[in-house]
Amino acid sequence: MTAVAESPDLIKLPVSRLALGMYVTAIDQQGKVTVVNAGLLKHKDAITHLVKSGIRFVWVDAEKSLPGSGLKKAGSTASLRGKDKVKFGAGAKTKTKLGLAPNQMRQQKAKNLLFEAKGLIRKVLGEVFEGKAIEVAPFEALADNLIESVMSDAGAMQFASALRSKDAYLLEHSVNVAVLLVTFGRHLGFDATTLKQLAVGGILHDIGKIKVDNQILHKPGKLSEEEFEHMKLHQVYAIDALAEAPDLHQISKDVCLMHHEKLDGRGYPNGLKGDEIPLHGRMSGICDIYDALTATRCYKEAMSPASAFKILLSLTPHHLDQKLVYEFIRCVGVYPVGSLVELSDGRVGIVWETNGREVRQPIVKCFYSLKLKRYTQVAYVDLLKSELEIERGVTPGALEVDPSPFY
Numbered sequence: 001m002t003a004v005a006e007s008p009d010l011i012k013l014p015v016s017r018l019a020l021g022m023y024v025t026a027i028d029q030q031g032k033v034t035v036v037n038a039g040l041l042k043h044k045d046a047i048t049h050l051v052k053s054g055i056r057f058v059w060v061d062a063e064k065s066l067p068g069s070g071l072k073k074a075g076s077t078a079s080l081r082g083k084d085k086v087k088f089g090a091g092a093k094t095k096t097k098l099g100l101a102p103n104q105m106r107q108q109k110a111k112n113l114l115f116e117a118k119g120l121i122r123k124v125l126g127e128v129f130e131g132k133a134i135e136v137a138p139f140e141a142l143a144d145n146l147i148e149s150v151m152s153d154a155g156a157m158q159f160a161s162a163l164r165s166k167d168a169y170l171l172e173h174s175v176n177v178a179v180l181l182v183t184f185g186r187h188l189g190f191d192a193t194t195l196k197q198l199a200v201g202g203i204l205h206d207i208g209k210i211k212v213d214n215q216i217l218h219k220p221g222k223l224s225e226e227e228f229e230h231m232k233l234h235q236v237y238a239i240d241a242l243a244e245a246p247d248l249h250q251i252s253k254d255v256c257l258m259h260h261e262k263l264d265g266r267g268y269p270n271g272l273k274g275d276e277i278p279l280h281g282r283m284s285g286i287c288d289i290y291d292a293l294t295a296t297r298c299y300k301e302a303m304s305p306a307s308a309f310k311i312l313l314s315l316t317p318h319h320l321d322q323k324l325v326y327e328f329i330r331c332v333g334v335y336p337v338g339s340l341v342e343l344s345d346g347r348v349g350i351v352w353e354t355n356g357r358e359v360r361q362p363i364v365k366c367f368y369s370l371k372l373k374r375y376t377q378v379a380y381v382d383l384l385k386s387e388l389e390i391e392r393g394v395t396p397g398a399l400e401v402d403p404s405p406f407y
């Protein structure tokens with residue numbers, strides 16, 4: 001390790017991940033670090049020049065980078081959306097010993113898909129707001145793509161879901177619930193047609209929130225009784241909106257209208273009880289709560305999957321179906337792709353690949369040391385071949401640094 005790498009704010013990045021506003025301090029050529037004219041990246045030409053010069057990695061100072069560049073903890077989520085569009089360049093073509101390039105490409109495909117999905121949802125939500133009927137065809141095409149992607153690589157899709165932004169939450173949440181429903185449905189052995197109907201339902205499940213008062217919708221913290229009653233109206237609005245969509249399959253409608261129903265009959269909008277809530281309606285409640293708990297919002301940090309599972313179990317058997325919650329935990333896994341873990345040597349990393357492995361032996365992309373309280377050189381640790389093990393799952397909030405540049 002060189003002196004350059006020992007500052008806690010310095011991060012080694014592939015040139016393909018560089019963005020305007022980042023503060024470059026050094027370039028790395030075949031492991032040899034050269035200090036350059038340090039400065040802010042203000043023009044795209046500078047990045048093009050680095051690529052043309054054959055430079056593959058640079059060192060960037062997170063502290064000196066601008067808030068919009070994606071490296072600062074504060075406000076960094078805004079830049080994540082831009083990063084959805086980033087194409088993998090030379091860095092991705094470089095196969096690591098673990099052969100991660102195809103994985104990165106699948107993840108990029110999944111990210112692009114989510115980006116498109118968000119655009120589509122934004123458009124449809126806008127139309128509903130203007131009082132137009134919901135057109136089903138674009139949702140079905142989107143659902144097809146979601147399923148194709150989840151079918152070919154559930155890990156990649158979960159990974160993309162882990163990249164959430166604090167704002168535009170409604171859009172993000174809708175797509176995430178759809179992805180979770182398809183992943184869960186696939187785990188339970190549903191056929192492709194049903195998965196498609198689940199996905200459509202998931203994407204539309206909170207459509208009624210577009211008519212909820214913005215101040216209540218975005219209120220940080222607990223709602224008053226009166227505000228909660230208003231929030232509950234989103235399911236009444238949803239009934240109206242879905243009545244305008246005659247082509248929508250009953251399963252999609254149920255997913256949308258039953259995600260707040262509870263087995264003991266204390267849910268809303270219809271207070272359905274026990275068997276009145278079919279399997280896909282019960283699944284939608286589990287996916288909705290899980291995603292809400294594990295999301296980062298402006299007023300709360302994301303909860304780890306393990307803590308969210310505990311809460312889901314505490315809601316059984318009165319609200320949620322216990323057997324189904326256990327199945328959901330088996331399906332998502334304690335350390336899903338995209339979640340953060342601490343290894344036994346104190347390093348923290350992102351669960352990068354789990355395909356065909358034991359739960360506790362994924363490939364982990366390490367980038368930070370909790371012991372040293374600073375970034376470390378990025379390393380892919382294959383726990384199948386390493387003596388290290390997972391110590392515990394960690395939440396992004398516990399890190400005191402922003403993990404998003406490493407996704």
Ligand SMILES: [Fe+2]
Binds near residue numbers: 234
């Ligand atoms: Fe809802």
